[in-house]
Amino acid sequence: MFWTKLKRVFKSGFINFWRNGVVSLAAMLVVSATLFVIGSIVLGNALTKAALDEIKEKVDVNVYMRVDAKEPDILALRDSLSKLPQVSKVEYVSSEEALAEFKERHKDNTLILESLEEVGGNPLGATLNIKAKDPSEYENIAKFLESDSALAPGGASIIDKVNYRQNKLIIDRLTNIIDSAHTLGYALTLLFILMSVTVTIGTIRLAIYTAREEISVMKLVGASSNYVRGPFIVEGLMYGVLSALIVVVLFYPVALWVGSATEGFFGGINLLTYYRSNFFELLAILLLSGSLLGTVSSWLATQRYLKV
Amino acid sequence: MIYFDKVSKVYPDNSIALDSVSFPIEEGEFVSIVGHSGAGKTTLLKLLLAEEKPSTGTVFYESQNVHELKSRGMTDYRRKIGAIFQDFRLLSGRTAYENIAFAMEAAGKHDKEIEASVPDVLELVGLENKIWNFPGELSGGEKQRLAIARAIINQPDLIIADEPTGNLDPLNTHEIVDILQKINELGTTVILTTHNKGVIDSLKKRVITLEKGKVIRDDKKGGYIL
Numbered sequence: 180m181f182w183t184k185l186k187r188v189f190k191s192g193f194i195n196f197w198r199n200g201v202v203s204l205a206a207m208l209v210v211s212a213t214l215f216v217i218g219s220i221v222l223g224n225a226l227t228k229a230a231l232d233e234i235k236e237k238v239d240v241n242v243y244m245r246v247d248a249k250e251p252d253i254l255a256l257r258d259s260l261s262k263l264p265q266v267s268k269v270e271y272v273s274s275e276e277a278l279a280e281f282k283e284r285h286k287d288n289t290l291i292l293e294s295l296e297e298v299g300g301n302p303l304g305a306t307l308n309i310k311a312k313d314p315s316e317y318e319n320i321a322k323f324l325e326s327d328s329a330l331a332p333g334g335a336s337i338i339d340k341v342n343y344r345q346n347k348l349i350i351d352r353l354t355n356i357i358d359s360a361h362t363l364g365y366a367l368t369l370l371f372i373l374m375s376v377t378v379t380i381g382t383i384r385l386a387i388y389t390a391r392e393e394i395s396v397m398k399l400v401g402a403s404s405n406y407v408r409g410p411f412i413v414e415g416l417m418y419g420v421l422s423a424l425i426v427v428v429l430f431y432p433v434a435l436w437v438g439s440a441t442e443g444f445f446g447g448i449n450l451l452t453y454y455r456s457n458f459f460e461l462l463a464i465l466l467l468s469g470s471l472l473g474t475v476s477s478w479l480a481t482q483r484y485l486k487v
Numbered sequence: 488m489i490y491f492d493k494v495s496k497v498y499p500d501n502s503i504a505l506d507s508v509s510f511p512i513e514e515g516e517f518v519s520i521v522g523h524s525g526a527g528k529t530t531l532l533k534l535l536l537a538e539e540k541p542s543t544g545t546v547f548y549e550s551q552n553v554h555e556l557k558s559r560g561m562t563d564y565r566r567k568i569g570a571i572f573q574d575f576r577l578l579s580g581r582t583a584y585e586n587i588a589f590a591m592e593a594a595g596k597h598d599k600e601i602e603a604s605v606p607d608v609l610e611l612v613g614l615e616n617k618i619w620n621f622p623g624e625l626s627g628g629e630k631q632r633l634a635i636a637r638a639i640i641n642q643p644d645l646i647i648a649d650e651p652t653g654n655l656d657p658l659n660t661h662e663i664v665d666i667l668q669k670i671n672e673l674g675t676t677v678i679l680t681t682h683n684k685g686v687i688d689s690l691k692k693r694v695i696t697l698e699k700g701k702v703i704r705d706d707k708k709g710g711y712i713l
Contacts, residue, residue, distance in 0.1 A: 180595055183597070183598070184592075184595075187592050195580065198580055199580070390580075392576070393578050393579070393580070395538075396576045396577075396578060397578070397589065397593065398565070399536060399538065399565060399570055399576075400565070400570070400589065400590045400593055400637065401562055401563075401565040401566035401568075401590065401593050401594055401641070402562070402589070402592075402593035403558070403559070403562045403593070404558060406592075406593055487538060
């Protein structure tokens, strides 16, 4: 009997959906609008994350070694830095490489090149280029470099200069911007979702309000609450699933249109490429939130009229 | 079978719909409840259907206090009652067939049984040609006959008819009362509320008269006296 009842509930839900064409369409439009907001937030977050990652990638700290520092000591320091949990990458640039790079950079400036000849030898020390996993970790890395752990085995300092203190202001500001962007993103996401969910629940409640009399009749005829509620839940599910399909298709021209523009702005990520490679993930998110929205709204709306 | 034990109903606006009403109804009886508008007839039936709760007193159905029934018990109880209303209360979005089928589906009947019984009952009330019409496409008399078909399809023990002829012309009224009498002759208890003097006088059955929420007369074979 369970399967017979389930079949009846689904059939009745489909028929109601079809017969209440205008109401179904209105409810679907509202659910679609909500899902569009949710989808935009998902895509927007991906873009913002890519842009922030790009900015984070540009932040680093250079450790300038003394000219007389020995290469094994520098390499030992590099290894101990690599072992720090906060560090994502340490790049070693030897003094020769630093000189070659310097010459290459100033190859058009004869005055500088002549002065270099004048000095003789290699006045440049080696450099360690450090990238942290998160910009906020540079403070700790800088402290490590200033501590005794960074000294050569003999106790002598091999570090000439760390440019963290000079860059601190910019790094701190960037860290703040990234944090605020995250907080603002979450707050906006929550606000938008809350707003659209409220509107959707209201609309579905209105759609079911027109059927309140029928709900009480069904109860008086001897139908159980679940049997009365079932078709409405199925209808809600249909609003959600169909809206999710509409919205995911709708995002294609949007991604196409916005795609090339976002590539330049968000540093390398193209919305269309992202849409294509994450299509099923996006579809799953939309289907899940649409179904949840439709069924929970219907459940809440019918609950009120079932108390007969 | 049914016993109203000192039942009172006071609505939130302090209007007294029923005032300490007590009477029994035996199995197989045909009871008409008469009274002016606002005398408490509809409230009485709503209490019996557990659509409303009494302020004080108890409504018993076979020694069960109907207002103590929980969801499952309530559903089972309501399946024993067929209800007919003045405003028909049909499911407007469903065809005549589906309206009847719904009552059977709700009672857990199998598809084959539904397919066989629905056309029969529609024929019984003379709606065999309106089987796929929606309620909006039926006349008042046809709607009420459809409501009766829905009420009797599950062979209930009790039929409650709340002013079933209130919106009908004399010819349709006569037909509806005829059908109710036939149902009663087959052993189903019928409770009918009405204003219609002609109906009461022709029935020659038990009449309970209500006035301002009180039972002022209970005649075994009464007429319409107010």
